[in-house]
Amino acid sequence: MNEDTKIWGLGIGPGDPELITLKALKILQAADVVAYPAPANGDSLVRAIAAPHMSGSQEEIIISTPMVTERYPAQDVYDKGAAEISAAVEAGKSVAVLCEGDPFFYGSFMYLFARLSESYSVQVVPGVSSLSACSAELALPLAARNDVVSVIPGTIDADEMERQLLAANTAAIIKVGRHLGKIKAVLEKIGATEKSHYIERATMENQRIVALSDLDDESAPYFSMIIVRRNGEILDQ
Numbered sequence: 001m002n003e004d005t006k007i008w009g010l011g012i013g014p015g016d017p018e019l020i021t022l023k024a025l026k027i028l029q030a031a032d033v034v035a036y037p038a039p040a041n042g043d044s045l046v047r048a049i050a051a052p053h054m055s056g057s058q059e060e061i062i063i064s065t066p067m068v069t070e071r072y073p074a075q076d077v078y079d080k081g082a083a084e085i086s087a088a089v090e091a092g093k094s095v096a097v098l099c100e101g102d103p104f105f106y107g108s109f110m111y112l113f114a115r116l117s118e119s120y121s122v123q124v125v126p127g128v129s130s131l132s133a134c135s136a137e138l139a140l141p142l143a144a145r146n147d148v149v150s151v152i153p154g155t156i157d158a159d160e161m162e163r164q165l166l167a168a169n170t171a172a173i174i175k176v177g178r179h180l181g182k183i184k185a186v187l188e189k190i191g192a193t194e195k196s197h198y199i200e201r202a203t204m205e206n207q208r209i210v211a212l213s214d215l216d217d218e219s220a221p222y223f224s225m226i227i228v229r230r231n232g233e234i235l236d237q
């Protein structure tokens with residue numbers, strides 16, 4: 001660890017508070033300030049994941065984001081968050097920024113990193129990503145030998161999604177949300193419905209797993225993923 005580090009992007013895992021690394025735990029408990037994103041009106045899920053490990057006496061910076069499904073918060077949210085973190089560092093404090101899963105796997109931490117890393121030493125502590133968590137909870141290995149795994153945002157258009165799905169042996173479709181209908185239609189078109197597995201809130205108390213062919217829902221919660229294993233070496237052995 002760089003002795004000069006005052007800011008950490010802490011991967012705290014996908015939901016189960018026990019899926020935090022020892023390194024992230026130590027840094028979380030030693031930090032003067034804990035920063036985290038929270039919806040404009042509602043509780044911060046990332047703080048709830050870390051809460052069992054926090055003393056309650058640390059200073060907190062709330063980065064209030066309009067975290068509606070798939071909508072990127074306005075950049076000024078990150079300007080403000082970065083300014084508050086900078087002020088804490090200038091006052092001699094260390095800041096741990098909580099990141100759900102892994103900070104650099106589709107994590108909004110990268111917007112803070114872009115703003116802070118030119119002026120300060122910022123260290124990222126990797127976390128257990130939702131990809132690993134969903135694969136483990138579904139008891140579905142992702143890849144073997146020469147298999148290609150793709151991560152496909154549910155937000156992309158149907159034609160591109162079809163191309164990406166056909167190019168991979170295994171695909172993880174993230175950001176399912178209101179795109180569930182479109183995703184189901186594409187999977188049906190390429191004959192992959194029976195090979196698709198839906199999971200929401202992996203490793204959280206209210207985790208739910210449903211075979212895609214049995215899923216009648218029209219939309220999915222923010223924390224949901226579909227893993228599609230069409231073919232590949234793990235199926236051929």
Ligand SMILES: C[S@@+](CC[C@H](N)C(=O)[O-])C[C@H]1O[C@@H](n2cnc3c(N)ncnc32)[C@H](O)[C@@H]1O
Nearest residue numbers: 101102105106107129130174175201202223224
């Ligand atoms: C903005 S990305 C953040 C990913 C996160 N940084 C990670 O490492 O997993 C959010 C998407 O990750 C997926 N995701 C994150 N946590 C999840 C969980 N516990 N269960 C299922 N999907 C999850 C969902 O597809 C969600 O829309």
